[in-house]
Amino acid sequence: MNISILGAGAWGTAMAIAFATKNNVLLWGRNQAAMAAMQASRQNNDYLSGFAFPDNLQVTADFAAAMAHAAGVDGLLVIATSVSGLRPTLEACSAYQPKNIIWLCKGFEESTQLLPHQVAEQVLGQSAAFGALSGPSFAQEVAKGLPCALTIASKSNELSSLVVQALHVNAMRVYSSDDVVGVEVGGAVKNILAIATGVADGLGLGLNARAALITRGLAEISRLGVALGGRSETLMGLTGVGDLILTCTGDLSRNRKVGLALAQGKSLDIIVQELGHVAEGVRCAQAVRALAKSLGIQMPITDAVAGVLFDGISLQEMISRLLARDAKQETH
Secondary structure (H helix, E strand, C coil): CEEEEECCCHHHHHHHHHHCCCCEEEEECCCHHHHHHHHHHCCECCCECCCCCCCCEEEECCHHHHHHHCCCCCCEEEECCCHHHHHHHHHHHHCCCCCEEEECCCCCCCCCCCCHHHHHHHHHCCCCEEEEEECCCCHHHHHHCCCEEEEEEECCHHHHHHHHHHHCECCEEEEEECCHHHHHHHHHHHHHHHHHHHHHHHCCCCHHHHHHHHHHHHHHHHHHHHHCCCCHHHHCCHHHHHHHHHHHHCCCCHHHHHHHHHHCCCCHHHHHHHHCCCCHHHHHHHHHHHHHHHHCCCCHHHHHHHHHHHCCCCHHHHHHHHHCCCCCCCCC
């Protein structure tokens, strides 16, 4: 299959390497000099150094060429930008009338509080089949060819079958779901909870506290996901609890690193600068807090993280607020 990936960061590059074991992949990036260097060295030295490109992976800065490569009912367009870049990328793609589109980003659009599929519906309407590829996966491990399991979430059975056929290969296992809301909510909110877990670990609060944050964080994900129309069983699967565990505990997690750095007393500006990559949980926290408030949903961990990131609340105040909450039944 011909696959074009738009976005040559760490995640887009890792997926390009993985997909190229079975498909003809074209990786697009907007920086012409960077893409030329990548093509010459046959690796992405800026974002994912040390991983050689397979022969079936080529790179380009020519957007039209990337769109032409994935054209037709048998082509696949993969958007590997951040959530903030999804809308402008979809708008640029729409002029080429692509047939099959999936995205890798996880989060809510900050200005609109929309999930990625809602953004796609606004931009594309019914002109293309689209969906989200999500699940517990780190770029470095995917590039190494280590085992991972992902879920393609789409309302189009044809697109899901196409993605499974193309990507379910070797160490990458791909499952399908029609619960787009549940899959996207799980992928979005777990990043916020990873920041909280990073803070707790950085402050030395112990493994008991980490387990409590992950478990109560899953309850927050479930409340929001179900309220938005997702299914609770989806949130107990790969894209819910699976991705939550990985992002909260894995040392490769960008969002966990944000929490660890906050615990060291670093400012958010310095953390983002040192990270050098997008940590979606930072941008997502504001949107999820506002959305939960509008829906009347209690998400105390999310609220505490947003308070630290944007309201000047200290880490000790964050912890005190969480510990001071009244006792209640665990399940309802």
